[in-house]
Amino acid sequence: MTSTALPTTADLRTRARTSLERIGAPVPEGTDFPARTPITGEELFGLTAATAAGTEDALRATREAFLIWRTTPAPRRGELVRRLGELLRDHKSDLADLITIEAGKIRSEALGEVQEMIDICDFAVGLSRQLYGRTIASERPGHRLAETWHPLGVVGVISAFNFPAAVWSWNTAVALVCGDTVLWKPSELTPLISLACDRLLARAAEEVGAPRDVHRLLLGDRTVGERLVDDPRVALVSATGSTRMGRAVGPRVAARFGRCLLELGGNNAAVVAPSADLDLAVQGIVFAAAGTAGQRCTTLRRLIVHRDIADTLVARLTAAYARLPIGDPFDEHTLVGPLISLQALDGMQDALARVQAQGGKVLAGGGRRLTDAAPRAAYAEPVLVRVDEQTDVVREETFAPLLYVLTYDTLDEAIALHNDVPQGLSSSIFTRDQQEAERFLSAEGSDCGIANVNIGTSGAEIGGAFGGEKETGGGRESGSDAWRAYMRPATNTINYSSTLALAQNVSFL
Numbered sequence: 001m002t003s004t005a006l007p008t009t010a011d012l013r014t015r016a017r018t019s020l021e022r023i024g025a026p027v028p029e030g031t032d033f034p035a036r037t038p039i040t041g042e043e044l045f046g047l048t049a050a051t052a053a054g055t056e057d058a059l060r061a062t063r064e065a066f067l068i069w070r071t072t073p074a075p076r077r078g079e080l081v082r083r084l085g086e087l088l089r090d091h092k093s094d095l096a097d098l099i100t101i102e103a104g105k106i107r108s109e110a111l112g113e114v115q116e117m118i119d120i121c122d123f124a125v126g127l128s129r130q131l132y133g134r135t136i137a138s139e140r141p142g143h144r145l146a147e148t149w150h151p152l153g154v155v156g157v158i159s160a161f162n163f164p165a166a167v168w169s170w171n172t173a174v175a176l177v178c179g180d181t182v183l184w185k186p187s188e189l190t191p192l193i194s195l196a197c198d199r200l201l202a203r204a205a206e207e208v209g210a211p212r213d214v215h216r217l218l219l220g221d222r223t224v225g226e227r228l229v230d231d232p233r234v235a236l237v238s239a240t241g242s243t244r245m246g247r248a249v250g251p252r253v254a255a256r257f258g259r260c261l262l263e264l265g266g267n268n269a270a271v272v273a274p275s276a277d278l279d280l281a282v283q284g285i286v287f288a289a290a291g292t293a294g295q296r297c298t299t300l301r302r303l304i305v306h307r308d309i310a311d312t313l314v315a316r317l318t319a320a321y322a323r324l325p326i327g328d329p330f331d332e333h334t335l336v337g338p339l340i341s342l343q344a345l346d347g348m349q350d351a352l353a354r355v356q357a358q359g360g361k362v363l364a365g366g367g368r369r370l371t372d373a374a375p376r377a378a379y380a381e382p383v384l385v386r387v388d389e390q391t392d393v394v395r396e397e398t399f400a401p402l403l404y405v406l407t408y409d410t411l412d413e414a415i416a417l418h419n420d421v422p423q424g425l426s427s428s429i430f431t432r433d434q435q436e437a438e439r440f441l442s443a444e445g446s447d448c449g450i451a452n453v454n455i456g457t458s459g460a461e462i463g464g465a466f467g468g469e470k471e472t473g474g475g476r477e478s479g480s481d482a483w484r485a486y487m488r489p490a491t492n493t494i495n496y497s498s499t500l501a502l503a504q505n506v507s508f509l
């Protein structure tokens, strides 16, 4: 199914301007790079990128603001984040519009992304009263050992196009209550939603009396990001994007002994066991594989199905794929919007050609839609491909709705296949067998940062820490105790006796 009519680029331009005006965000128009919409594949506005001098100014300003912010009591820092959360609620619809216009997300997913920002603000406000260290039993009489957590410094946030606002909020809400200031280099593909978020935070700062420069936005491409990566004033570089980006950023930050939090690509799989509830599995699989047009880091890319149920499950998935409404993401019936660009479509078609050359059989999808209505947009039919083995193309992340179906006979074989990829972000098992579920979650099961049971690989809540292992980069963001990455611990030894006792019974003098 395809929605036939698409909004025009002029309509989308007006809609974007209206949202930005309601939020109060000025647009730095210029000729450095364009804001585009994947809905038509066309340009909305020309924009001005941050210069080297502008970046230097932002670095200096956020560093100076940090010196004030780090001594502001954490619960007062929480007041800034509480106000930000209120403004996000007030502008939920405008922000969702900008996400749909720039990233192509369907309406309910765009609203869901804004909800995620609101949720992390709520979480961070609570956290602002729970930044705790431990006390440790000292081996010396009259001594106390304690661990104190201090603000870290300026945090450089580099973010990807596919969660253009939520990833910023995971980092920023938590960093701000931790006493850090933030420099944000968003994806060059999603500048408008970044302008809106920056403006709302600036408004919140004005209203609660926080320093304006607790946050600065730097628009532009990777060269702007590289300045943050190399500057020793940036205490933590939190970078979300492809493994290719992480491979470039990680060693550069390490070379200056900076801290890095990497959230990189995934190649997520679900195991479907013979006892699985297939109704539940089909729903979970289709959302995880085709939702967000396959452009989530947690998108389901590999399905590892027990041989006994493979044909039944594949038939049901093929039927579900044939019914997926593809088209205008603003249309409430659409479930699959556009890919971000024609290059993304090329990448998908290239992977499809390679997997077919390696013996893969296409079961559903693979075509392109709306080519006449929007020749510069990339509306792709989600694809289901059956493969006999995990070849090199299956082991790569192709950032598109391309699901490979593999079969297995024993759970050991399924887990081995599951873990035999370079990435380690998200995973799941569909089973009603508790022993199987527990084995999948155990130390000898999934090697990912996220492991689920009877639910797909995508759609995490903010309460848990988010991130993955191996080439996914090892970072953890968002909930649980991910806040510790944004602070520095100091170990304190306090002697409240009148004797200088040395540790390990050392005697001296």
Ligand code: NAD
Binding pocket: 158, 159, 160, 161, 162, 163, 167, 185, 186, 187, 188, 220, 221, 222, 223, 225, 226, 229, 240, 241, 242, 243, 244, 245, 248, 249, 262, 263, 264, 265, 266, 296, 297, 298, 397, 399, 425, 467, 468, 472
């Ligand atoms: P990308 O790597 O092309 O770009 C991400 C960001 O990094 C952009 O802001 C870009 O300008 C910047 N960048 C690129 N090279 C850089 C360099 N050498 N130095 C400094 N900055 C640099 O990624 P994308 O296409 O925008 O996003 C899709 C990718 O992001 C996928 O691989 C997806 O899995 C991943 N992703 C991961 C997570 C996660 O939490 N693990 C979340 C979202 C997206």
